Amino acid sequence: GQQLNQSPQSMFIQEGEDVSMNCTSSSIFNTWLWYKQEPGEGPVLLIALYKAGELTSNGRLTAQFGITRKDSFLNISASIPSDVGIYFCAGGGSNYKLTFGKGTLLTVNP
């Protein structure tokens, strides 16, 4: 089946630093989505990408849908303590059946 490789697995950064994480796949996806999950909660959508090459921002977050449709990255600028959490990428087909990456655990030191 389809698999997503998400990296890095974890990051420890200082408040104010920029963060970058990415996902790659051996398969093509129609959509790429980035979610944040906090302990005991369901994933919350951060950014959704629908077209190859698309670059979308949401506040301090920026994500891009790779031109090959097999990869995506998420950048967080000027990190703050509340950015702490697990970030998941997910690739989707036309029916919204998602394949999730393994997540990136982000820790921000004040």
Next chain:
Amino acid sequence: GAVVSQHPSRVICKSGTSVKIECRSLDFQATTMFWYRQFPKQSLMLMATSNEGSKATYEQGVEKDKFLINHASLTLSTLTVTSAHPEDSSFYICSASGTGGSPTNEKLFFGSGTQLSVL
């Protein structure tokens, strides 16, 4: 924005009992709902896809008779873990996509999850 309500948020049960988890779309009609399972510090793994009024489609390795899914209306899907055992302890999350209300066909919303602990 669209809301997907999942209930209960946490349940503890004895081994051998059955547990029902509900997933409701509050302001849109969910033609398709998805059920995921997540172990601690792991990713979300799709268990099954349910379409309103039809049988659920299960992913490989997921026991149909163990995890009963019912999607009887456009706003409600239920997952019943039958004869639960400790190894079924996990975080179960639903998501819904559909038409009407806030989301378009292109959007998908997640419930807040149910932590199941089987003693």
